[in-house]
Amino acid sequence: MTTVKYERIHVAIDNSDHSNASVHLGVDFGKTIGAALTGSHVYAAKLHDVRFKQMEFTLPDEYKEETELEKQRRIHDALITRGLELISDSYLDQMERMSHELDIDFTRKIFDGRTFEPLVDDLRDTAYDLLILGALGQGAVRDSEIGSVCERVLRRTTLDTLVVRDEETMALAGETPVAIALDGSEYSWGALQSGIALAKAASRPVHILATVQENDESSALVQAHLTLAEEIVAAEGLTVTGSLVESNKPSGVAIAEFAASLDAFAIAMGRHGLDAPMENPEMGSVTEHVLRRGTTNVLVTSQTWNPAEAAVKLNSEIAA
Numbered sequence: 001m002t003t004v005k006y007e008r009i010h011v012a013i014d015n016s017d018h019s020n021a022s023v024h025l026g027v028d029f030g031k032t033i034g035a036a037l038t039g040s041h042v043y044a045a046k047l048h049d050v051r052f053k054q055m056e057f058t059l060p061d062e063y064k065e066e067t068e069l070e071k072q073r074r075i076h077d078a079l080i081t082r083g084l085e086l087i088s089d090s091y092l093d094q095m096e097r098m099s100h101e102l103d104i105d106f107t108r109k110i111f112d113g114r115t116f117e118p119l120v121d122d123l124r125d126t127a128y129d130l131l132i133l134g135a136l137g138q139g140a141v142r143d144s145e146i147g148s149v150c151e152r153v154l155r156r157t158t159l160d161t162l163v164v165r166d167e168e169t170m171a172l173a174g175e176t177p178v179a180i181a182l183d184g185s186e187y188s189w190g191a192l193q194s195g196i197a198l199a200k201a202a203s204r205p206v207h208i209l210a211t212v213q214e215n216d217e218s219s220a221l222v223q224a225h226l227t228l229a230e231e232i233v234a235a236e237g238l239t240v241t242g243s244l245v246e247s248n249k250p251s252g253v254a255i256a257e258f259a260a261s262l263d264a265f266a267i268a269m270g271r272h273g274l275d276a277p278m279e280n281p282e283m284g285s286v287t288e289h290v291l292r293r294g295t296t297n298v299l300v301t302s303q304t305w306n307p308a309e310a311a312v313k314l315n316s317e318i319a320a
Contacts, residue, residue, distance in 0.1 A: 002236060004160070004197040004303060006130040010038045012119055012149070015091045017167040018134025023095045025164065026132050028172040030104035033201050038128070039095040040109040042118050116152040123157045131161040135291070135298075145292040154271075154291075155283060158302035160194055162266065165297050169265070172202040177241075179264040179296070181255050181286075182210045184225045187270025190303030192229055195268030196236050198299055205239035207262055211254045214246045228307060252289025259296040266297035270304075 011026035013019050029035040092108045099106035111118030123131060137147045154161060180195035182188045192208070199206045208229045210222045226242045233240040247254040259267040273284040283300075291298055 002193045002196045002200075004129075004193045006033065006160075006197055006201060007035050008038075008128045009035045009130045009132060010040065010123065010126075010128045011095065011132045012134070012153075013039050013041050013091050013095065014134070014137045014149075016134055016137045018136050018164050021167045021169045022132045022134050022164045023098070024170040025162070025172060027095065027098045027102065027104065029130075029132075029201060030099060030106075031102050032172055032203075034104075035129075036105040036107075037095070037099055038107045038109060038126075039092050040111065040119065040122065041091045042111045042113055042115055116149045116156070119149070120153055120156045123153070123159050128159055131157070131159050133161055133163055134167075135163050135165045154300060158271070160299065160301045160303065162198070163291060163298045163300060165291075165295060169297060172204075174202065174204060174265055176263045176265050177205045177207040178202065178299075179259045179262055179267040180206060180208045180229070181267060181269045181290075182208055182225055182229055183251075183270075183273050183286075184210075184222065185270060185272070185274045185276070186304040186306055187272045187276065187284075187302070189229075189305040189307050191268040191270045191299070191301050192232065192307075193305050194299055194301040194303050196233060196238065198266060198268060199233075199238055200236070202265060204265055205241070206233050207264065208233065208240065208242040209245055209255065209258055210243075211245045211247060211251045211258075214248050216246075219244065219246070232307065250286075250289070252286040252293070255286065256290045256294035256296070259290070259294060264296050266299050267294070268299040268301065271300050271302045 006029060009026055009029050011022050013023060023039070026037050030037050096106050096108055109122065111122070133150055133153060135146050135150055136144055137149055150163060178195050178199040180192050182192065195206060208226060210226045212219050212222050223244055226244055230240050230242045243258065245254055245258050255267070267290065269287045269290060271283055271287060273286055276284060287300060291300070
């Protein structure tokens with residue numbers, strides 16, 4: 001039985017289209033499974049302070065005297081900080097209102113700092129189960145693949161993170177599946193656990209996919225992993241199908257294309273894969289490709305799991 005539960009959820013908000021979709025998903029988690037929600041926004045008053053000091057040399061002479069400069073700095077800081085706090089409050093007001101209307105536990109957090117840094121600190125210091133984060137933010141431009149905040153947060157944290165790529169996503173429940181990418185590593189088995197938790201919360205079916213190169217000798221082994229994964233998901237009471245995808249395309253491309261063909265709600269992937277080093281592993285290239293070039297929401301997880309015990313239990317149940 002899966003041990004992953006999404007009971008404490010953090011939603012990062014910046015009023016972009018992807019952020020607004022994240023808010024709706026977060027509130028739906030709260031409504032559907034009773035998750036406690038935290039909404040946050042980061043503003044950059046300190047950056048404005050630095051910029052103001054850089055421009056002080058352009059002020060008229062009467063304002064360059066140190067006493068007058070200190071006065072102007074205090075006025076500037078107060079105005080900028082208060083203005084940015086009001087903007088942050090307005091961003092969080094909608095989520096708070098939606099949560100309170102549904103009697104959902106909601107906490108609001110406002111940080112001053114460099115975009116991703118206060119968010120990373122809070123994620124490390126607070127016991128959340130899931131972060132919901134837009135793939136792109138306010139700074140997105142044409143042909144943007146992934147926002148700098150999303151990328152930096154993912155590289156600096158290990159919390160399960162649902163990256164919202166489809167800004168039309170507004171609800172958890174639906175008929176399209178939660179896809180799960182399986183490569184046989186303990187990271188991908190961890191993704192199976194997280195994918196099951198997401199599918200249960202969303203009342204969606206599961207589609208497990210594994211990719212191999214055409215005519216690859218490891219196909220039989222991969223198929224065995226796939227069959228075991230299907231049995232594990234079925235034992236959780238979920239509808240499940242599996243696909244062994246044979247393709248000569250790079251794994252990331254094949255996974256992204258197949259998930260899109262399923263019109264999957266999201267695809268659960270391990271942050272790392274089979275080739276991850278034992279110490280200080282970076283994000284795997286396959287996961288990074290799907291995040292950058294895919295069109296499907298992505299659940300990125302650092303969970304690890306060894307299915308050996310589950311395989312023994314399932315086999316004993318079948319034999320009985």
